[in-house]
Amino acid sequence: MTTPLTQFKSDTKESTVDFDHRKWMQTALKGYENTRGGVEETFGDFDQAKRTGAAIKWEAIENLDTLLEEMTQNLEARGTKICWAGNGAEAVDYILRVAEDCDAKKVIKSKCMTTEEIHLNPAMQKAGMEVVESDLGEFIVQLRGEDPFHFVFPAMHLKRNKISKVFEEKIGSEPSNDPEELCMIARSYMRTKYCEADIGISGANFGVAETGMISITENEGNARLTTSLPKVHIAVMGIEKVIPKLDDLSIMLPLLGTAGAGQWLTGYNSMIGGPRQEGEVDGPEEFHLVLVDNHRTRLLADPEQRDALRCIRCGACLNVCPIFKNIGGHSYGTTYQGPIGSVITPHLRGLQPYKHLSYSSSLCGACSETCPVKIDLHHHLMRNRRDAVVEKGGTMERFAMRQFSKVMARPKLYRSCEGLMRLGEKCWRPLKGKKADPLKAWTQTRELHPPAPKSFHKQWKEKQQGKS
Amino acid sequence: MSKEEVLGRVREALSVPSHPQVRALAGDGIRNPREARKFMPPGGDTFEERFANFSRLGEKLKVEIHLVPTLSAATDAVLELSKSCGWKKVASHHQPLTDVAVPGLAPEVIWMEDQPGTTALESCDAGISGCEALIAQTGSVLVTSKGSGGRALSVLPPHHVVLATRDQLLPDMLSGYDLLREKYGKNLPSFISFITGASRTGDIERILVLGAHGPKRLTVILIES
Numbered sequence: 001m002t003t004p005l006t007q008f009k010s011d012t013k014e015s016t017v018d019f020d021h022r023k024w025m026q027t028a029l030k031g032y033e034n035t036r037g038g039v040e041e042t043f044g045d046f047d048q049a050k051r052t053g054a055a056i057k058w059e060a061i062e063n064l065d066t067l068l069e070e071m072t073q074n075l076e077a078r079g080t081k082i083c084w085a086g087n088g089a090e091a092v093d094y095i096l097r098v099a100e101d102c103d104a105k106k107v108i109k110s111k112c113m114t115t116e117e118i119h120l121n122p123a124m125q126k127a128g129m130e131v132v133e134s135d136l137g138e139f140i141v142q143l144r145g146e147d148p149f150h151f152v153f154p155a156m157h158l159k160r161n162k163i164s165k166v167f168e169e170k171i172g173s174e175p176s177n178d179p180e181e182l183c184m185i186a187r188s189y190m191r192t193k194y195c196e197a198d199i200g201i202s203g204a205n206f207g208v209a210e211t212g213m214i215s216i217t218e219n220e221g222n223a224r225l226t227t228s229l230p231k232v233h234i235a236v237m238g239i240e241k242v243i244p245k246l247d248d249l250s251i252m253l254p255l256l257g258t259a260g261a262g263q264w265l266t267g268y269n270s271m272i273g274g275p276r277q278e279g280e281v282d283g284p285e286e287f288h289l290v291l292v293d294n295h296r297t298r299l300l301a302d303p304e305q306r307d308a309l310r311c312i313r314c315g316a317c318l319n320v321c322p323i324f325k326n327i328g329g330h331s332y333g334t335t336y337q338g339p340i341g342s343v344i345t346p347h348l349r350g351l352q353p354y355k356h357l358s359y360s361s362s363l364c365g366a367c368s369e370t371c372p373v374k375i376d377l378h379h380h381l382m383r384n385r386r387d388a389v390v391e392k393g394g395t396m397e398r399f400a401m402r403q404f405s406k407v408m409a410r411p412k413l414y415r416s417c418e419g420l421m422r423l424g425e426k427c428w429r430p431l432k433g434k435k436a437d438p439l440k441a442w443t444q445t446r447e448l449h450p451p452a453p454k455s456f457h458k459q460w461k462e463k464q465q466g467k468s
Numbered sequence: 469m470s471k472e473e474v475l476g477r478v479r480e481a482l483s484v485p486s487h488p489q490v491r492a493l494a495g496d497g498i499r500n501p502r503e504a505r506k507f508m509p510p511g512g513d514t515f516e517e518r519f520a521n522f523s524r525l526g527e528k529l530k531v532e533i534h535l536v537p538t539l540s541a542a543t544d545a546v547l548e549l550s551k552s553c554g555w556k557k558v559a560s561h562h563q564p565l566t567d568v569a570v571p572g573l574a575p576e577v578i579w580m581e582d583q584p585g586t587t588a589l590e591s592c593d594a595g596i597s598g599c600e601a602l603i604a605q606t607g608s609v610l611v612t613s614k615g616s617g618g619r620a621l622s623v624l625p626p627h628h629v630v631l632a633t634r635d636q637l638l639p640d641m642l643s644g645y646d647l648l649r650e651k652y653g654k655n656l657p658s659f660i661s662f663i664t665g666a667s668r669t670g671d672i673e674r675i676l677v678l679g680a681h682g683p684k685r686l687t688v689i690l691i692e693s
């Protein structure tokens with residue numbers, strides 16, 4: 001049976017030996033770091049801006065109930081229909097009902113990770129609808145039948161030849177080696193899809209309580225088309241996305257653009273506050289906002305980790321993570337990859353089956369440092385580890401730890417163990433990485449330094465004697 | 469679930485106070501975005517400063533910016549664009565600037581107020597619109613569904629041309645919000661967008677391509693008087 005853990009192990013085994021791919025990822029992400037660094041410098045003080053961002057989102061999280069009420073009241077006043085979904089199934093049901101009511105056959109979607117989380121696409125397809133992802137990266141992975149590799153750059157793992165191939169096979173285009181040509185193929189394919197779609201489905205990066213609006217950030221214009229042309233627009237949004245004031249966007253949007261892709265402001269930052277209003281020339285007749293809890297309140301109930309709900313899904317923590325760079329996004333087997341995924345997935349899907357993600361970290365802290373809303377990511381990974389052990393510790397591990405602490409507390413015992421270890425290392429060395437090696441899983445791909453000829457303790461002693 | 473049930477879950481979760489350590493890490497920043505202005509990039513106090521910022525950022529994003537002295541010079545500029553690109557059909561909406569500059573611009577002109585429909589708009593060579601404001605700090609064009617010809621005009625045709633006047637060039641995003649509040653009060657347009665550069669993508673090998681789904685070109689014509 002595959003469990004999240006076995007899947008993780010077999011995927012990482014494959015991805016970590018693919019050196020070409022690892023190198024490709026590192027170069028791509030280095031490029032991101034460089035452009036981002038340049039943009040950070042345009043701020044008067046980027047760290048202060050991050051702290052303001054953190055304070056805004058913190059206030060939002062601590063007042064989530066009142067802000068959600070304020071936002072939805074304002075939205076309803078202008079004709080928006082709100083769905084409160086406790087879990088993914090309820091959200092999907094609601095959306096299917098709306099689709100049925102308007103007899104929808106064709107659906108166009110702009111990028112929305114929450115819909116990945118609730119598995120909306122398969123459900124709509126099963127109900128007989130055509131669903132097309134319009135974000136270029138999402139479109140490519142959709143054609144390939146894959147999950148997004150990275151929640152901001154879904155197709156970053158693919159080189160142009162693979163993209164050309166899948167376009168050739170799935171939409172019958174001519175092969176091309178030119179990124180611009182490939183984009184234009186997608187553009188013209190998508191144009192008819194926008195015009196024909198009965199429903200447009202989008203996500204939301206923020207919800208503004210004060211004015212009753214959602215805010216969508218994108219570069220391509222696909223979200224704007226998705227939310228402008230079809231008669232019905234449905235937005236799907238996690239409940240944690242609401243912020244108090246319109247003014248707050250003046251901080252949050254630049255933070256998202258800078259941390260997300262090294263752009264001071266992303267191409268289109270659009271706010272939508274309802275369906276087409278009196279006196280407007282176009283826009284959807286219906287606007288539905290689906291608010292999804294799906295275990296977010298479980299994370300909210302954790303007084304130590306609720307700050308993880310501040311996340312604005314910029315993806316920066318993935319881009320700097322040494323683990324992500326080496327194992328790639330698919331190995332995680334989660335909707336949200338990288339450090340933030342490892343922190344929140346155990347809350348969203350269960351601690352025991354996903355605890356291994358919190359162990360696959362070097363705890364270097366690069367994620368916490370880069371996070372534009374200052375989430376304490378690497379400490380949360382440790383908290384998950386602790387909670388996993390408290391809830392269900394391994395007997396072997398507990399036994400080993402107890403013995404270890406006994407040895408560490410007794411200098412004489414420690415020193416005799418040191419001698420034993422030297423001897424053991426000598427006997428083991430010829431077996432390293434071979435079949436008979438009990439440590440094979442670890443030593444196959446790693447070097448173990450031979451112990452120093454003299455222990456620190458011995459060296460210290462000799463030095464002291466030399467002095468006197 | 470009902471609204472009350474979801475909000476009930478939220479309230480119950482929040483009834484446990486946050487761990488002091490988490491709180492300490494969370495809230496030491498300046499909370500008010502207006503006070504935070506001092507560490508955000510400046511927009512500029514004078515028109516000249518603002519225009520310098522706007523064009524510097526615009527250039528980076530490949531926005532074509534023309535500063536012209538009068539409305540009739542702006543009309544000439546759009547006409548020249550039309551000729552050089554060979555526009556056959558353009559779309560626009562009625563407002564003081566476009567009403568002067570757009571008629572006669574191309575063999576066929578459609579107006580959003582006449583509800584031309586998606587297919588007609590899709591076949592246009594350009595969309596010409598007014599805007600609510602230009603934002604110097606970000607190099608953005610602020611459009612809304614009420615003041616800029618609806619939602620689709622500025623995104624569906626392959627070339628978006630914006631007409632604006634000198635007083636519309638505002639320093640930063642916050643002054644853009646102020647303007648919207650002043651102009652519309654509680655009755656904000658259903659759609660508001662900060663357009664920053666032409667439509668673009670880096671989804672294939674991180675190589676920048678313009679015109680992913682929206683306009684490939686964005687031209688701003690700023691009228692000085």
Ligand code: SF4
Binds near residue numbers: 311316317373374375
């Ligand atoms: S945790 Fe922070 S860095 Fe990671 S995606 Fe969320 S906001 Fe970005």
